[in-house]
Amino acid sequence: MSLAVTSAFAAANRHAGAVLYDVRLLSEQGGPVRAALGADLTTDPIRDLAAYDTILVAAGIVIPETTPILAAALRAAARARRRVAGLCLGSFVLGEAGLLDGRRATTHWRYAQLFRDRYPASTLEIDKIYIADGTIWTSAGMSAAIDLAVGMIERDHGRDLAHSVARGLVMERRRAGGQAQHSALLDVDAPSDRVQAVLAYARRNLHLPLTTEALAAVACLSPRQFTRLFRAETGTSPAKAVEAIRVEAARLMLEQSRLPIEEIARETGFANRERMRRSFLRVHGEGPRTIRQAAGPLAVA
Known part of the structure; x- marks a missing residue:
């Protein structure tokens, strides 16, 4: 490699x-x-x-x-x-x-x-x-x-x-040197097409509420059936998976753009920067501003 x-x-x-x-x-x-x-x-x-x-x-x-x-x-x-x-x-x-x-x-x-x-x-x-x-x-x-x-x-x-x-080289995105090695999205995966389709839907529609009921409708299951299947395949709940997907999308925007943090919060479905900050602390242990500062300019000496 x-x-x-x-x-x-x-x-x-x-x-x-x-x-x-x-x-x-x-x-x-x-x-x-x-x-x-x-x-x-x-x-x-x-x-x-x-x-x-x-x-x-x-x-x-x-x-x-x-x-x-x-x-x-x-x-x-x-x-x-x-x-x-x-x-x-x-x-x-x-x-x-x-x-x-x-x-x-x-x-x-x-x-x-x-x-x-x-x-x-x-x-x-x-x-x-x-x-x-x-x-x-x-x-x-x-x-x-x-x-x-x-x-x-x-x-x-x-x-x-x-x-x-x-x-x-068909690189999915241009990664600067300051980015994290580990992607939270790698932890939210599923073997079945049904749950994969739900995850894909969530990633395409971060601006929507993405409630368990809404995701269950995408899977054509009742909320209870969907939650049971989702947890069995991913090891986590739909709500925690959506949070991880939102945090990952926001992290990439923090590292790859100079958009205001408030705007990134809205774009990724957090509604406001404080809600996004709390999610970042849960997932990464540090806030959005710290992650943006850590990314820094491209591979500077």
Whole structure:
């Protein structure tokens, strides 16, 4: 999955009509490298990382080994080159090389405690999609590496090209570095078409009251039957699910727009900012203003 990051740079070349990025795959020894699913990747040796502008350290689904040769090469590259990035568990490689000491970083949320234990001199911000701290970049799990790459493209060549790349890659939305790794919508899912249709209806109609009775009518069930089925499939009540969907939609608007908080509250069905604030405190433990401030500008150093 980390190798998908190369598609963002290829798309940038295509949309710009010029070779903005020349991407190479490197390994310590060079030659073919076997991926987890059995495909061989052709790589060049890392003899001179100083020849490259940007170094991206990719990783699979287990924490990679960091050899002394690789660590030394990365330290030299960090001193001489414009930026070095650790993608997902690749951040552990940067940590082993000592490149995260005194810096902010992120990685996959599942490995947060292990990261803190290993690299106490680094400030782990596990609620971020990616972070650019000076010349050192790190990303959260898997697909967040693509967001990091698009962030680099924006830093290099501006927002218009970055948005063209995001659209070309059919990214659902442009995610800035300050966004949270975890989406509440992942927790509100259901196996049956009936309940899926209700969830889709709720997401399309946040401005409506979305009472249990109204949702039951969409499912063509009585409120009691619907509530029982909904809880069995999602593990939560219709009211709590609607709240989570509203909060998620509002959070995205806070991170991706400069709309007034009061307007976002109305757009997402909260009626007013105080009701939205209370829901945010229940779901996220912090208010809308704090989340907007945490999102900040795109991957600023």
